Amino acid sequence: MTPADPAAPASPAPTRIAVVSDVHGNVTALAAVLADIERRGIDRIVNLGDTVGKGPRGEAAVRLCRRACEVNVRGNWDDFLPGQPDDAPEELRWWRDELSPESRAWLVSLPLSHDLELSGRRIRLFHASATSPHVRVHAHHTPEQFAGMFVNTEMTGDGPEPDVVGYADIHDAYLETVDGRTLFNVGSVGNPLDEPTPSYVVLEGTPGPAPAPFEIRFVRVPYDVEAEIAVAHELRMPTREVWAVELRTAVYRSRQP
Numbered sequence: 258m259t260p261a262d263p264a265a266p267a268s269p270a271p272t273r274i275a276v277v278s279d280v281h282g283n284v285t286a287l288a289a290v291l292a293d294i295e296r297r298g299i300d301r302i303v304n305l306g307d308t309v310g311k312g313p314r315g316e317a318a319v320r321l322c323r324r325a326c327e328v329n330v331r332g333n334w335d336d337f338l339p340g341q342p343d344d345a346p347e348e349l350r351w352w353r354d355e356l357s358p359e360s361r362a363w364l365v366s367l368p369l370s371h372d373l374e375l376s377g378r379r380i381r382l383f384h385a386s387a388t389s390p391h392v393r394v395h396a397h398h399t400p401e402q403f404a405g406m407f408v409n410t411e412m413t414g415d416g417p418e419p420d421v422v423g424y425a426d427i428h429d430a431y432l433e434t435v436d437g438r439t440l441f442n443v444g445s446v447g448n449p450l451d452e453p454t455p456s457y458v459v460l461e462g463t464p465g466p467a468p469a470p471f472e473i474r475f476v477r478v479p480y481d482v483e484a485e486i487a488v489a490h491e492l493r494m495p496t497r498e499v500w501a502v503e504l505r506t507a508v509y510r511s512r513q514p
Contacts, residue, residue: 268463268467268469269463269464269465270463271461271462271463271469271470272301272375272461272462272463272464273297273298273299273301273459273460273461274299274301274302274303274373274375274459274460274461275294275297275299275301275302275303275457275458275459276302276303276304276305276382276423276443276457276458276459276460277290277294277302277303277304277305277326277443277446277457278304278305278306278307278332278384278425278426278443278444278445278446278457279305279306279307279332279425279426279428279444279445279446279447279448280304280307280308280309280312280318280322280445280446280447281307281308281309281310281311281312281315281318281334281445281447281448282308282309282310282311282312282313282314282315282317282318282352282355282447283312283314283318283446283447283448283485283504284312284314284317284318284321284485284488285480285481285482285484285485285488286446286447286455286478286480286485287318287321287322287446287447288321288480289455289478289479289480289481290446290455290457290478290480291321291325293476293478294457297459299459301327302325302326302327302328303326303327303328303329303330303371303382304322304326304328304329304330305330305332305382305383305384305423305424305425305443306329306330306331306332306333306334306335306367306384306390306425307332307333307334307335307384307425307426308322308329308332308334308335308364309334309335309338309352309356309360309364310334310338310352311334311352311447311448311496311500312447312448312485312489312494312500313355313485313488313489313492313494313497314355314488314492315338315352315355315356315360316355316356316357316360318447319356319360319363319364320360323363328368328371328382329367330367330368330369330370330371330382330383330384331364331365331367331368331369331384331390332384332385332390332425332426333384333385333390333391333426335364335365335367335390336364336365336390336391337391338352338353338356338361338364339353339356339361339362339364339365340365341353347495348494348495348496351494351495369383369384369389369390369412369413370382370383370387370412370413370414371383372413372416372419373464374464374465374466375460375461375462375463375464375465375471376462376463376467376468376469376470376471377465377466377467377468377469377471378420378421378462378471379417379418379419379420379421380419380420380421380422380423380460381407381413381419381421381422381423382422382423382424383412383413383422383424384424384425384426385424385425385426385427386405386406386424386426387405387406387407387408387409387410387412387413387422388405388410388412389412390426393426393427394406394424394426394427395427395429396427396429396431396442400435403433403435403440406422406424406440407419407422407438407440419438420437420438420439421438421439421440421441421473422438422439422440422441423440423441423442423443423458423460424440424441424442424443425442425443425444425445426442427442427450428444428445428448428449428450428451429442429444429450429451430442430443430444430449430451430456430458430475432473432475439473441458441473443456443457443458444456444457444458444475448503448504449507450503450507450508450509451507452477452507453482453504453505453506453507454477454478454479455477455478455479455480456475456476456477456478457475457476457478458473458474458475458476459472459473459474459476460472460473460474461474482504482505485504486500486501486504486505489501496510499513
């Protein structure tokens, strides 16, 4: 074995980054996920948005994410909920008014995209698509939609196009690699719709452009679903019944009987 050159610069240490999203005011699930991240010794967290709306405690979720997350990205709910008018549907006004003025201003100020580099891979993270947080790309998509996730747009800005893209919005965790490009969805912390258990992703690699081992790992974290449903009932949140069915079954509200 050849001894290491003592004069050679040290390589950057590997790092792990937890990627979470779609908390939707479900603080019980968020607390469980943050506890799991802490237990694994991960101290870098990126949140891909939709911290608020649908669930009962958006304000508390915002405060937790502001404290815990290194980066927060704006989702579609974060974008449209703070500015809802007073003649909006009851549930939208309820979720809007549950937020403090400071949290509303913070949500709409968040960036729409975040780039980083690990193990020589250019990674781009956003909420829904490279076009807008309001443009959805499902797990079953066309080749054109797949390719569109990797292009530079007005939303993402210029620079080298990514090799890896992570996004959220659809509440359905998956990973797909085509022609050397990898697309993954982190699923949802607070409102998973592929199975009832919250999910998040761990990215592990060495910071910088040098090739090195790289990993994308999906993590599922159980939590006390009934306790969260009880909070929604206690606060008399509108749509609490369909919310309860979604949390228990992962069946989206428009598909419920």
